[in-house]
Amino acid sequence: xxxxxxxxxxxxxxxxxxxxxxxxxxxxxxxxxxxxxxxxxxxxxxxxxxxxxxxxxxxxxxxxxxxxxxxxxxxxxxxxxxxxxxxxxxxxxxxxxxxxxxxxxxxxxxxxxxxxxxxxxxxxxxxxxxxxxxxxxxxxxxxxxxxxxxxxxxxxxxxxxxxxxxxxxxxxxxxxxxxxxxxxxxxxxxxxxxxxxxxxxxxxxxxxxxxxxxxxxxxxxxxxxxxxxxxxxxxxxxxxxx
Amino acid sequence: xxxxxxxxxxxxxxxxxxxxxxxxxxxxxxxxxxxxxxxxxxxxxxxxxxxxxxxxxxxxxxxxxxxxxxxxxxxxxxxxxxxxxxxxxxxxxxxxxxxxxxxxxxxxxxxxxxxxxxxxxxxxxxxxxxxxxxxxxxxxxxxxxxxxxxxxxxxxxxxxxxxxxxxxxxxxxxxxxxxxxxxxxxxxxxxxxxxxxxxxxxxxxxxxxxxxxxxxxxxxxxxxxxxxxxxxxxxxxxxxxxxxxxxxxxxxxxxxxxxxxxxxxxxxxxxxxxxxxxxxxxxxxxxxxxxxxxxxxxxxxxxxxxxxxxxxxxxx
Numbered sequence: 029x030x031x032x033x034x035x036x037x038x039x040x041x042x043x044x045x046x047x048x049x050x051x052x053x054x055x056x057x058x059x060x061x062x063x064x065x066x067x068x069x070x071x072x073x074x075x076x077x078x079x080x081x082x083x084x085x086x087x088x089x090x091x092x093x094x095x096x097x098x099x100x101x102x103x104x105x106x107x108x109x110x111x112x113x114x115x116x117x118x119x120x121x122x123x124x125x126x127x128x129x130x131x132x133x134x135x136x137x138x139x140x141x142x143x144x145x146x147x148x149x150x151x152x153x154x155x156x157x158x159x160x161x162x163x164x165x166x167x168x169x170x171x172x173x174x175x176x177x178x179x180x181x182x183x184x185x186x187x188x189x190x191x192x193x194x195x196x197x198x199x200x201x202x203x204x205x206x207x208x209x210x211x212x213x214x215x216x217x218x219x220x221x222x223x224x225x226x227x228x229x230x231x232x233x234x235x236x237x238x239x240x241x242x243x244x245x246x247x248x249x250x251x252x253x254x255x256x257x258x259x260x261x262x263x264x265x266x267x268x269x270x
Numbered sequence: 271x272x273x274x275x276x277x278x279x280x281x282x283x284x285x286x287x288x289x290x291x292x293x294x295x296x297x298x299x300x301x302x303x304x305x306x307x308x309x310x311x312x313x314x315x316x317x318x319x320x321x322x323x324x325x326x327x328x329x330x331x332x333x334x335x336x337x338x339x340x341x342x343x344x345x346x347x348x349x350x351x352x353x354x355x356x357x358x359x360x361x362x363x364x365x366x367x368x369x370x371x372x373x374x375x376x377x378x379x380x381x382x383x384x385x386x387x388x389x390x391x392x393x394x395x396x397x398x399x400x401x402x403x404x405x406x407x408x409x410x411x412x413x414x415x416x417x418x419x420x421x422x423x424x425x426x427x428x429x430x431x432x433x434x435x436x437x438x439x440x441x442x443x444x445x446x447x448x449x450x451x452x453x454x455x456x457x458x459x460x461x462x463x464x465x466x467x468x469x470x471x472x473x474x475x476x477x478x479x480x481x482x483x484x485x486x487x488x489x490x491x492x493x494x495x496x497x498x499x500x501x502x503x504x505x506x507x508x509x510x511x512x513x514x515x516x517x518x519x520x521x522x523x524x525x526x527x528x529x530x531x532x533x534x535x536x537x538x539x540x541x542x543x544x545x546x547x548x549x550x551x552x553x554x555x556x557x558x559x560x561x562x563x564x565x566x567x568x569x570x571x572x573x574x575x576x577x578x579x580x581x582x583x584x585x586x
Binding site for chain 2: 076077095099105107111113114115117125
């Protein structure tokens with residue numbers, strides 16, 4: 029598989045230890061790990077968001093120093109914070125920063141955004157706003173999509189729709205998706221590659237189906253992973269560790 | 271946008287030419303006197319209203335977009351009080367009263383207030399934190415201004431400064447006006463370059479940074495340019511409140527809620543508001559002129575209360 033993105037010595041002062049990473053073209057990568065392990069920091073580092081440091085290239089082009097229009101064609105980040113500060117219209121949110129208006133229509137249809145377009149975003153539910161923000165990112169169609177908990181606030185129907193859309197982008201357009209998820213079941217079901225993060229470092233990198241056999245998930249999370257479900261492990265309870 | 275620009279131009283014309291009898295006088299027997307009045311009294315006054323209003327509107331819009339908060343403005347964040355303190359210290363404590371020294375003092379004061387605000391409240395301050403920090407800075411600057419005046423060697427310091435601090439556009443020469451005009455126009459023009467970054471802050475700082483905007487740089491530019499522009503205006507005309515709060519609110523109605531691109535409309539609306547307030551001050555049949563800062567505060571403070579109340583309704 030060809031590398032689409034290369035991150036070198038990605039790091040933040042508090043969370044993320046220096047990390048080198050290659051993301052394959054046309055792949056869906058899931059970041060999993062306990063709370064505070066550095067999933068968001070790694071995503072932000074890949075998106076070039078301060079205070080993260082390091083260099084990132086997408087398709088051979090460094091993202092740092094690119095003007096916003098070009099940068100947004102290379103990389104797009106959905107932050108975990110879905111707050112929209114000003115009461116703009118759904119239509120304006122969807123088209124924000126998107127150079128080509130035409131790209132919006134398939135996304136509007138796929139995510140059923142039509143009824144959300146004319147209202148103000150501050151009057152939408154958090155799930156509706158999440159769909160709009162995701163729609164904006166998909167409409168701008170960056171080569172590398174970085175999504176922090178893209179399924180948060182979405183009901184099961186939209187979770188399935190969104191994951192299918194992401195898989196379709198990966199398969200038919202050779203886009204690359206990296207998503208941070210806390211739900212290992214989703215990660216195993218949809219991802220081509222799984223990165224397990226613990227204490228700011230990637231401790232396991234491989235095919236999702238191999239994770240259970242490695243025993244790494246049990247060690248990192250302090251709970252037993254059966255490959256489909258979790259059970260508390262009394263001998264490795266995180267509450268008892270210092 | 272176009273209609274507010276036309277309104278501003280009409281107000282500018284009215285400000286220069288009212289009362290209408292003065293228009294006739296320009297071609298009457300005493301035309302030399304009439305032209306002198308126009309060029310030396312009305313023109314500087316109208317230009318000051320135009321630029322000060324525009325500067326307050328633009329910096330109000332930029333500060334609101336930066337803090338992602340509709341209740342931020344140069345006066346509520348303590349910028350104008352900081353500028354007033356800087357100018358008073360320059361004039362009465364250090365005895366440098368030239369327009370240039372006043373401007374430098376006021377810009378330094380405004381910059382100090384904004385930097386203190388960022389340090390106290392942080393870049394993404396909650397409304398309450400932002401307003402409390404702004405209130406504290408305003409109170410501190412106000413107290414220090416009074417102290418500086420009380421300790422001033424001149425026995426007339428209080429009286430002199432009182433009239434000026436209340437805000438007035440009257441009796442400024444064209445030379446003085448230029449000291450406000452040039453920094454304001456430069457600051458407004460440079461603020462306009464920050465519009466895309468300010469717009470993207472709608473999605474939060476991290477998202478804006480991921481879109482390729484230099485968020486720290488934007489913050490630095492907005493704070494510095496607001497301090498320079500507003501400080502220079504305060505040095506010449508004293509503190510005029512609430513225009514920087516009100517103008518961006520109307521401007522965002524023209525930009526469908528977008529905070530960054532509301533900057534230019536806010537400048538136009540701010541100019542119109544201050545021109546209108548000055549016309550009201552000049553033509554009100556009260557027998558004497560009111561300080562313009564008092565008029566904008568009397569009209570602006572209820573508007574501010576209405577904004578606060580509206581935010582409360584939304585939250586509940």
